[in-house]
Amino acid sequence: MIIVMKNGCTKEQVDHVIAAVEEKGLGTNLSVGHESTVIGVLGDKTRLSVENLERMDGVDRCVPITHSYKLASREMVPEGRRVKVGDVEFGGEKLVMIAGPCAVESEAQIMQAAEGVKKAGAQILRGGAYKPRTSPYAFQGLEDEGYRLLRKAADAYGLLCVSEVVDHADLEVAGQYCDMIQVGARNMQNFRLLRAIGKTGIPVLLKNGIASTVEEWLDAAEYILSEGNPNVVLCERGIRTFETATRNTLDVSAVPVVKENSSLPVIVDPSHAAGKRSLVQPLALAGVAAGADGLIVEVHPDPQNAKSDAAQQLTLAEYEQFTKAVSAVAAAVGRTV
Amino acid sequence: MIIVMKNGCTKEQVDHVIAAVEEKGLGTNLSVGHESTVIGVLGDKTRLSVENLERMDGVDRCVPITHSYKLASREMVPEGRRVKVGDVEFGGEKLVMIAGPCAVESEAQIMQAAEGVKKAGAQILRGGAYKPRTSPYAFQGLEDEGYRLLRKAADAYGLLCVSEVVDHADLEVAGQYCDMIQVGARNMQNFRLLRAIGKTGIPVLLKNGIASTVEEWLDAAEYILSEGNPNVVLCERGIRTFETATRNTLDVSAVPVVKENSSLPVIVDPSHAAGKRSLVQPLALAGVAAGADGLIVEVHPDPQNAKSDAAQQLTLAEYEQFTKAVSAVAAAVGRTV
Amino acid sequence: MIIVMKNGCTKEQVDHVIAAVEEKGLGTNLSVGHESTVIGVLGDKTRLSVENLERMDGVDRCVPITHSYKLASREMVPEGRRVKVGDVEFGGEKLVMIAGPCAVESEAQIMQAAEGVKKAGAQILRGGAYKPRTSPYAFQGLEDEGYRLLRKAADAYGLLCVSEVVDHADLEVAGQYCDMIQVGARNMQNFRLLRAIGKTGIPVLLKNGIASTVEEWLDAAEYILSEGNPNVVLCERGIRTFETATRNTLDVSAVPVVKENSSLPVIVDPSHAAGKRSLVQPLALAGVAAGADGLIVEVHPDPQNAKSDAAQQLTLAEYEQFTKAVSAVAAAVGRTV
Amino acid sequence: MIIVMKNGCTKEQVDHVIAAVEEKGLGTNLSVGHESTVIGVLGDKTRLSVENLERMDGVDRCVPITHSYKLASREMVPEGRRVKVGDVEFGGEKLVMIAGPCAVESEAQIMQAAEGVKKAGAQILRGGAYKPRTSPYAFQGLEDEGYRLLRKAADAYGLLCVSEVVDHADLEVAGQYCDMIQVGARNMQNFRLLRAIGKTGIPVLLKNGIASTVEEWLDAAEYILSEGNPNVVLCERGIRTFETATRNTLDVSAVPVVKENSSLPVIVDPSHAAGKRSLVQPLALAGVAAGADGLIVEVHPDPQNAKSDAAQQLTLAEYEQFTKAVSAVAAAVGRTV
Numbered sequence A, B, C, D: 001m002i003i004v005m006k007n008g009c010t011k012e013q014v015d016h017v018i019a020a021v022e023e024k025g026l027g028t029n030l031s032v033g034h035e036s037t038v039i040g041v042l043g044d045k046t047r048l049s050v051e052n053l054e055r056m057d058g059v060d061r062c063v064p065i066t067h068s069y070k071l072a073s074r075e076m077v078p079e080g081r082r083v084k085v086g087d088v089e090f091g092g093e094k095l096v097m098i099a100g101p102c103a104v105e106s107e108a109q110i111m112q113a114a115e116g117v118k119k120a121g122a123q124i125l126r127g128g129a130y131k132p133r134t135s136p137y138a139f140q141g142l143e144d145e146g147y148r149l150l151r152k153a154a155d156a157y158g159l160l161c162v163s164e165v166v167d168h169a170d171l172e173v174a175g176q177y178c179d180m181i182q183v184g185a186r187n188m189q190n191f192r193l194l195r196a197i198g199k200t201g202i203p204v205l206l207k208n209g210i211a212s213t214v215e216e217w218l219d220a221a222e223y224i225l226s227e228g229n230p231n232v233v234l235c236e237r238g239i240r241t242f243e244t245a246t247r248n249t250l251d252v253s254a255v256p257v258v259k260e261n262s263s264l265p266v267i268v269d270p271s272h273a274a275g276k277r278s279l280v281q282p283l284a285l286a287g288v289a290a291g292a293d294g295l296i297v298e299v300h301p302d303p304q305n306a307k308s309d310a311a312q313q314l315t316l317a318e319y320e321q322f323t324k325a326v327s328a329v330a331a332a333v334g335r336t337v
Helices: A011-023 A050-055 A107-119 A144-156 A170-177 A193-201 A214-226 A254-259 A270-274 A277-289 A316-332 B011-023 B048-055 B109-120 B144-156 B167-178 B191-198 B214-226 B254-261 B270-272 B276-290 B316-332 C011-023 C050-055 C108-117 C143-158 C167-175 C189-200 C213-225 C254-261 C270-274 C278-289 C316-332 D012-022 D050-055 D107-120 D144-156 D167-175 D189-200 D214-224 D254-261 D271-272 D277-289 D316-332
Strands: A002-005 A026-032 A035-040 A059-063 A083-087 A089-090 A096-100 A124-126 A160-164 A180-183 A204-207 A232-235 A265-268 A294-298 B002-005 B029-033 B037-042 B059-063 B083-085 B088-092 B096-098 B124-126 B160-164 B178-183 B203-205 B232-236 B265-269 B294-298 C002-005 C029-030 C039-041 C059-063 C084-085 C086-089 C097-102 C125-128 C160-164 C181-184 C202-207 C232-234 C265-267 C295-300 D002-005 D027-032 D039-044 D060-063 D083-085 D088-090 D096-100 D123-127 D158-164 D181-184 D204-207 D232-236 D266-268 D293-300
Touching: A002 A011, A011 A026, A011 A035, A026 C050, A026 D027, A026 D039, A035 A265, A035 D027, A035 D039, A050 A059, A089 A096, A096 A107, A096 A316, A107 A124, A107 A144, A107 A316, A124 A144, A144 A160, A144 A170, A160 A170, A170 A180, A170 A193, A170 B167, A180 A193, A193 A214, A204 A214, A204 B316, A214 A232, A214 A254, A232 A254, A232 C167, A254 A265, A254 C278, A265 A277, A270 A277, A270 A294, A277 A294, A277 C189, A277 C254, A277 C278, A294 A316, A294 B178, B002 B011, B011 B029, B011 B037, B011 B048, B029 C029, B029 C039, B037 C029, B048 B059, B048 D214, B088 B096, B096 B109, B096 B316, B109 B124, B109 B144, B109 B316, B124 B144, B144 B160, B144 D167, B160 B167, B167 B178, B167 B191, B178 B191, B191 B265, B203 B214, B214 B232, B214 B254, B232 B254, B254 B265, B254 D277, B270 B294, B276 B294, B276 B316, B276 D254, B276 D277, B294 B316, B316 D316, C002 C011, C011 C029, C011 C039, C011 C050, C050 C059, C086 C097, C086 D181, C097 C108, C097 C316, C108 C143, C108 C316, C125 C143, C143 C160, C143 C167, C160 C167, C167 C181, C167 C189, C167 D167, C181 C189, C189 C213, C202 C213, C202 D123, C213 C232, C213 C254, C213 C316, C232 D123, C254 C265, C265 C278, C270 C295, C278 C295, C278 C316, C295 C316, D002 D012, D012 D027, D012 D039, D012 D050, D050 D060, D088 D096, D096 D107, D096 D316, D107 D123, D107 D144, D107 D254, D107 D316, D144 D158, D144 D167, D158 D167, D167 D181, D167 D189, D189 D214, D204 D214, D214 D232, D214 D254, D232 D254, D254 D266, D266 D277, D271 D277, D271 D293, D277 D316, D293 D316
Parallel strands: A096 A124, A096 A294, A124 A160, A160 A180, A180 A204, A204 A232, A232 A265, A265 A294, B096 B124, B096 B294, B124 B160, B160 B178, B178 B203, B203 B232, B232 B265, B265 B294, C097 C125, C097 C295, C125 C160, C160 C181, C181 C202, C202 C232, C232 C265, C265 C295, D096 D123, D096 D293, D123 D158, D158 D181, D181 D204, D204 D232, D232 D266, D266 D293
Antiparallel strands: A002 A035, A002 A059, A026 A035, A083 A089, B002 B037, B002 B059, B029 B037, B083 B088, C002 C039, C002 C059, C029 C039, C084 C086, D002 D039, D002 D060, D027 D039, D083 D088
């Protein structure tokens, strides 16, 4: 950490700050320049709080030099982590394709979806059981019954399955039925949930919050990793910006930024970013071209009558065409589907 | 709701959409203009999903006309709701002053804080027991013991108290100790928590999410109201923008916007918006001038050694001066402290 | 346009609004629903101002249904426009590759750059003559001499050239030397400049403003088109968001959104969006995968010693490798380089 | 400036960076910590480019410690600058009140506006002559005739006047008619215009760009100051965020942030931030409470029939009431109107 002193600070103030740092068993390095005085802190910065230092007389601000996440960092596993879910592996040459409806609505619906996405080449079936909805008056999902039907459909067609958990209290049930659990954008900083997942070994798909920086996203992953669960796959699903032409703005740069800073695999969710069917394929292709390790896409046997997110769900036929387009781009960047 | 048809849609497509709407028992109103064809939907729009309609051939988009929240709306209680917490009332002429440390750190600390803020005129003592922190390696609060100490300090000095609940599982304990519970920015869309609070009658301070629109904020309040708890006080605490000079951007406009659209009282949290002590007072005064019904401010007997948020906490002496400045502005807009 | 009346508006207010609309020679369509009263306006909405209507008693708000741009719209040229610059065509199967240094710094530098990018397959040489810089103390470009050297280098290696114009007063000189002129992000709403360019027939590369919506971007294009110059190519160069890991956030969705709403070709500038060399290629590939009609990339013979934007400029060797990667993805989406 | 080396950088890389810095005549300070190696740069940083250093092997990133603006900084004039326009002074105890229509539409209109705002206590009359409009089909102002009528109206009622200049070519004419010129949000980084204004001594009202940081805003002011014109008054007019309830988000924090970092006076424009009449007063009061040195407000004798921005313009009667409310809040913070 670097402590930047105020222009015109006194020698006494500098000495006082140095003393405060050294009292914590840390080293210091004083640099007095023409325009600014800066104190470098040497040692384990977790012993110091930026904010407490910023209270001290003569201190202008502190500049952190290292990330707060450690286990999630690239340095920790320079070759990159791979996360296995059943016989599927995230982070290898082969992209992982996850598809299925926004919500599990009925046995017939999820069965039909499973059959279709399997045929198109997906390996993991998605389907929401607990749906976080902006309005209390909107469809909230089939809850535990949703998990059960999802499992049944996945088994019927030789697929793995993933579904969202919105609360640590549901984790046990979800873990019985799902091969992988999803933490949605609204829960990226639900630290109780993250810790609880960290105490299991279950693979987790961690979406970014719509207003979270990549740094905060990796800090959230660190919550899970630091509890002992290394099976974290990140999922970029769009951020909130001023643009209104799309529901959210897919931050495709997040893919290479994650790859540079973290060892975790990262996939892309073009459906939620776009909010509109016609944009799903271009955004998916962009994600793969930028280096994503897989895609999660909303596909419904009858989107017209879907109970949620109808506008962005692909039909089974569209998904089949979609996977062909993805294959071509994957091959162009040295990956397979 | 208004259904805007695509330029060049066919008569058949229009008929098909009208039939779909009328099948749900709703009326329609067709308007064929030079540049656009628009279908107005008459009746209870909750029977229809925007997204399903947007899937139909020939439909460009749907434009909602009414809000999704009802109970939280201004129309429902045109004169404005008042929320009582003990003998304190939010929404009346008198501003409610909430103050105390970011986190309860020890009995001595919270006792000293309580004494100081009481002396300066605050009515409600704040103090975090469960602290949601970006990094897993940061101080996470005293948990239940924090609630207990907060209550003890409040009682010792004749104050009410408020503390954050980060999970529905903690609600019962929190309810035993606190007069009001706070839902923080990260949990504004933790719908499980909102529903659980809605089932109690406990007064709640609902902060906005850092990337939530006012509309979504009122939808979150609706979750609580629709479960039967009308005691919701909103709290503007800043939004995330591109600006880096402040930790968040206080959206002071949200105060009059809430007043126009909702019946709920709204207070301002200048401490979290600013992230910096020197900005707390100007932002607090701005909030009061814009019509806020109260203020929640972080005050610590020894900010220099605070375990969290040190940079933005006022000293007890600063808070005393602060309340005088607030009083003057309150009087200028016809309010009292 | 749709006029949404306030809840509880009177019949007189409705009649008054209808009269105001009809007075302008426009038709109306009244729709009285359970929860809302809406008046549709039929005819040429440019005769009416949204804001004036919003002043009328009983009016809640107006909702525009059609875009304000016409000539730039997809409807105007459903098959898409193609823009020719010399023998190069934007909007066809073949991607247009533009490359060169951030700024023209010397004859030797631009000559070397031209030789390198030509060899790698670029068709158009870029190089800034007038550089808009955030600080007045930063290098501001060689000005007119920059245009001259750029032309010389382009001619020497059989390339076309493009350079930014920051002011209408420079347009004549720029037009003498450049085959295409660029309007940068900061000038996207410099309407005087846009109009002046519109009065020439010179091809123009119009970057989006960092905080402009796609709608406003197309409105800016409309300024040029409406003056008689149809040779507009759009260039997505990133938008400003809260994320700090990249200089700007490449809004890759803007590519398909532009394709749906506008007839104009659109290319991507990964260099300015990323602000960092290692991200340039992933973002470029993402742009091509999403459907971009070309790429503009900063390439410098000696980035280490560049006078501006050093961090994001590719070396000539890197650019050669880069074009191969682009070719592969282009082929995967049915395009050529 | 601080140069942060990459984790695992070699000693050779460090030596190479140090040599590069020292070659420019600057000093260095090496700090080797447990987790990071940092090189402090001592001396005039303008001799070095952050981006060039970031290209060097082993360098992770550079962290600027000082601002790029100097003349606009607080340090330069710790007691704050005062800017005189005629007999009116910005930056003193007395707030400066600027009011008038969005655009000058006719002699009758501007005369009536001048009479009304003078009566309510305004000192400076505003009125747009050149109007930057998003769409080419919207009213673009009376141009030079607008300046002339504004002057005439100001003179008739003993007011000063301010109007926007959108291009350096209009500066001479504007300077003949106006006491103060305004640089609008869209031109905050029109550096040609800023430099041209800097070469005159005319007082200038510099609005922030809707996506500009305070740092960039002060850099823009520096362009004017560095050319020799110290008469710069800043004007906060809202920033672009994800919120759609207001046209822009008034960043009221910018007022105290500017006061801390800069010596320049700063006023608030609540009209453009709000975009809606009912929000103008709460935002104006918030601005004054936060420490603004004045207000610029849109007032029209007949807003209903205004040619632009009708929705946000106050009537003359509303403005009279408005100034009373402002007076009360001004007094509460030790200012006068």
